[in-house]
Amino acid sequence: MNFDQMRNIDLKKELKNRGLKGYSSLKKAELIEYLSTGIHSLKNTNESIEIVKDKIHEPFSEDTEYSTTLLSKTYKKLPINQILSGDCLQILPTFPDGVFDCCITDPPFNMSKKKGLGWAFSSHVTMQEQWDIFSKDDYFQFSVDWIREVLRVLKTNGNLFIFGSFHCIFTIGFILQNLFDRRIISQLVWYKPNAQPNITCRMFTESTEFIIWAVNNESKKAKNWTFNYETMKGMNSDKQMRNMWEIPLTLRSERKHGKHPSQKPVAVVNRIMLAGTNEGDLILDPFSGSGTTAVVADQHNRKWIMIEKDDTYNQIAQMRIDELSNRLFEENLIKSQNLISHGSYVG
Numbered sequence: 142m143n144f145d146q147m148r149n150i151d152l153k154k155e156l157k158n159r160g161l162k163g164y165s166s167l168k169k170a171e172l173i174e175y176l177s178t179g180i181h182s183l184k185n186t187n188e189s190i191e192i193v194k195d196k197i198h199e200p201f202s203e204d205t206e207y208s209t210t211l212l213s214k215t216y217k218k219l220p221i222n223q224i225l226s227g228d229c230l231q232i233l234p235t236f237p238d239g240v241f242d243c244c245i246t247d248p249p250f251n252m253s254k255k256k257g258l259g260w261a262f263s264s265h266v267t268m269q270e271q272w273d274i275f276s277k278d279d280y281f282q283f284s285v286d287w288i289r290e291v292l293r294v295l296k297t298n299g300n301l302f303i304f305g306s307f308h309c310i311f312t313i314g315f316i317l318q319n320l321f322d323r324r325i326i327s328q329l330v331w332y333k334p335n336a337q338p339n340i341t342c343r344m345f346t347e348s349t350e351f352i353i354w355a356v357n358n359e360s361k362k363a364k365n366w367t368f369n370y371e372t373m374k375g376m377n378s379d380k381q382m383r384n385m386w387e388i389p390l391t392l393r394s395e396r397k398h399g400k401h402p403s404q405k406p407v408a409v410v411n412r413i414m415l416a417g418t419n420e421g422d423l424i425l426d427p428f429s430g431s432g433t434t435a436v437v438a439d440q441h442n443r444k445w446i447m448i449e450k451d452d453t454y455n456q457i458a459q460m461r462i463d464e465l466s467n468r469l470f471e472e473n474l475i476k477s478q479n480l481i482s483h484g485s486y487v488g
């Protein structure tokens with residue numbers, strides 16, 4: 142898209158289509174900058190932010206340090222274990238370089254259809270989500286933009302796991318390998334034994350998703366990435382873990398706080414988390430949806446920051462996180478009471 146040749150009104154329409162807000166008083170150059178980077182001048186930034194719940198955070202708060210130069214605002218204190226409500230293309234630039242150990246994320250796949258049947262892939266749901274509809278060019282640009290920012294905020298040699306289907310995985314792989322020259326370590330295949338049948342009978346029944354595992358360094362320089370080989374072997378009857386994982390669709394019990402059309406099973410994210418991160422690591426998910434990454438990170442004592450622009454999903458995520466933390470609290474209480482009653486606790 143050539144933004145320079147577009148009228149202001151069309152630039153604004155384009156921003157609206159991309160779900161970006163707060164552009165009403167921007168000048169043409171600023172509109173173009175906003176479209177190309179997902180960021181715009183600070184004076185308007187707050188317009189796009191709503192706080193839905195006490196625990197879902199406004200990303201630009203008193204903990205944010207603003208500098209006078211456009212586009213250079215950074216967190217004084219990282220919002221650890223918080224869901225940030227808003228567009229990741231606006232929020233990621235507020236983080237300093239190289240702070241995350243790992244990013245596990247499930248971006249829009251661009252497989253929804255405006256009309257008719259989209260690809261129903263994680264339960265009996267047809268994907269017709271606005272956040273998942275892009276033109277081919279826009280999807281490419283969107284993917285370049287968020288991947289560039291994620292690579293900036295990830296530590297050197299930090300792990301990056303990205304979900305995708307055939308609709309987008311080649312684009313994402315191309316961007317990582319060819320544009321950013323990142324080392325791809327593996328392509329994981331999640332095989333869904335209970336995938337729903339193909340009702341058109343014109344093609345194979347879609348029953349896989351892919352996860353690209355890349356390391357944040359130039360392909361020749363990548364080294365010392367985290368891979369918990371023994372843990373994976375232990376989870377696979379003491380045989381080397383293969384890159385094809387047979388795991389059923391998201392369980393109904395994982396959706397009890399509300400449905401997300403592409404919620405990932407805890408079991409898939411769990412395996413990624415245990416393979417590619419260590420206790421205490423800081424994990425990023427810029428497309429957090431119903432918060433599966435945070436739920437699994439909490440379970441394994443990892444820290445996290447989630448970003449999601451839809452507050453309905455943020456509320457589901459917060460309920461899942463709260464439920465788990467209550468359960469972990471109760472389990473720890475029972476464990477410590479047992480230790481005390483068996484006399485093995487030394488206070």
Ligand SMILES: C[S@@+](CC[C@H](N)C(=O)[O-])C[C@H]1O[C@@H](n2cnc3c(N)ncnc32)[C@H](O)[C@@H]1O
Binds near residue numbers: 272
């Ligand atoms: C494929 S879903 C993630 C589902 C998640 N893995 C789960 O288990 O629930 C992608 C999510 O990204 C969100 N999203 C799309 N574009 C976004 C953006 N620019 N910034 C933040 N969130 C975005 C959508 O609202 C959607 O919830």
